[in-house]
Amino acid sequence: MSARIGVAVMAVMLALYIVLVAQRGWLLLVNGEPIGVAMGVALFVLPVLAAWGLGRELWFGWRAQQVGRRLEAEGALPTESVAVRPSGRPLREEADALFPAYRSAVEAAPDDWRAWYRLGLAYDAAGDRRRARAAVRRAIALERAEGR
Known part of the structure; x- marks a missing residue:
């Protein structure tokens, strides 16, 4: 459950970042100066790419979880256990x-x-x-x- 909370917090923070960058991009676009317009366009492209990446990663996580649940329902998940270090990392x-x-x-x-x-x-x-x-x-x- 803590992983979901972490993903939600990071997604909200990225969404806030996207909104703030888009706002700055808009201010540069309406400035009218060629350099400002170019920077404004770049500031609109970068948040679009970030939103696409976020959406793709969230979709991957959701689909991986669905497939894992289906495998678990079939009783086909691996049964072997791997010892872990005190940090939680597997040996x-x-x-x-x-x-x-x-x-x-x-x-x-x-x-x-x-x-x-x-x-x-x-x-x-x-x-x-x-x-x-x-x-x-x-x-x-x-x-x-x-x-x-």
Whole structure:
């Protein structure tokens, strides 16, 4: 639940930032000076990009949670546990030991969204966030295609 609160706080702060930057952009646009107009346009483009990025990340989190809940309802979530340090971070050696089984499951069934989601969890436990997100994105795409 604390992660959701953190996401909500960050989303509100980014939205406030977007509004404030857009306000400054508008003031520069109506100034009429060429440099001010150019800076005003840039200040409108940047918040649009920020809003797009925020929307995309929130959508990813929501869809990943849906897919995870579906997998949990099917009783197909990984059952292995990985020991964690006092800081809460998993012991990488234990996570790395579990990884080959999930990788081979994906290699055996590359169109199985369940295998991809479990692989994403294994990457996450090993601390490889970039690959974890890529695997979960693949799982989301495959799960969506299966539903059609």
